[in-house]
Amino acid sequence: MEDSYKHKGMRRSLVRVLKEKGITNQQVLDAIGKIPRHYFFDNALVGHAYQDKAFPIGEGQTISQPYTVAFQSEKLEVQPGDKVLEVGTGSGYQASVLMEMGAEVHTIEYNKNLYERTRKFLPKMGYSPKFYFGDGSQGLPKQAPFDKIIVTAGAPSVPTALINQLKIDGILIIPVGDSQKQKMLRIIKKEDKKIKKETFDYFSFVPLLGEQGWKN
Ligand code: SAM
Structure with missing residues (x-):
């Protein structure tokens, strides 16, 4: 598959849509404008890659909607060199956006097949975060503390393990709610026992x- 002028044009349109929806962080917009999202899709769905929609990636999982990726990335206020934990590797698209923003990315996936698939695929795209297989709801204690943590699956509540694994002034972005819809929360760790939500x-x-x- 190639990255043609047509694909580049569709990416520019997607970036315009994200701006219209309120995304202003230039690093986020540049990353989405650069990464060929169609490479993350199965052949059958590739024509939909630049719509602002989530799509299936197999194993009952999804590649998040570009607006959601952009929103979470913007609220994470990624600085170059930040050590970032991503919970829910999925297709690896979000991890590549964070890497384009200059983050050192540690990404954990609970589904073995997706973990194996993305660990092989993403380096071929030029992105080599540190991959982990396991339960990211408990964070990654051996690699903690993190400057930023992003959770890309809906949680019933905020896992305390994740707050514990943040540095002071660190940021956690996490959707919390029921199985249908979740509110996006941003938690900033002010002191060991003090957070801003x-x-x-x-x-x-x-x-x-x-x-x-x-x-499950
Ligand atoms: N960030 C992904 C991307 O860019 O394609 C999208 C992630 S998808 C919406 C959510 C992912 O979270 C799924 O791949 C799912 O298997 C994974 N997941 C669910 N529970 C998890 C857990 N406890 N630890 C790690 N990953 C988990």
């Missing part, structure tokens, strides 16, 4: 499974 709009994610997620 902000609430944004509703989104719709596949469930965060595991010890501090939904029980």
Whole structure:
């Protein structure tokens, strides 16, 4: 598959759509303008890659909607060199956006097949985050603390393990709610026992499974 002028044009249109929806962070817009999202799709769905929609990636999971990726990335306020934990590797698209923003990305996936697939695929795209297989609802204690943590699956509540694994002034962005829709929360760790919590709009994610997620 190639990255043609047509694809580049569709990416520019997608970036315009994201700006119209309120995304202003230039690093986020540049990353989405650069990464060939169609490479993350199965052949049958490739024509839909530049719509602002989530799509199936197999194993009952999805590649998140570009607006959702952009929104979470913007609220994470990624600085070059930030050590970022992503819970829910999925297709690897979100991880590549974070890497384009200059983050050192650690990404964990609970589904073995997706973990194997993305671990092989993403380096071929030029992105080599650190990949982990396991239950990210408990974070990644051996690699903690993190500057930023992004959860890309819907949680029933905020896992305390994730707050514990943030540095002071670190940011956690996580959708929390029921199985249909979740409110996006941003938690900034001010001191060891003090956090600032902000609430944004509703989104719709596949469930965060595991010890501090939904029980499967
Ligand atoms: N960030 C992904 C992307 O860019 O394609 C989209 C992620 S998809 C919406 C959510 C992912 O979270 C799924 O791949 C799912 O298997 C994974 N997941 C669910 N519970 C998890 C857990 N406890 N730990 C790690 N990954 C989990």
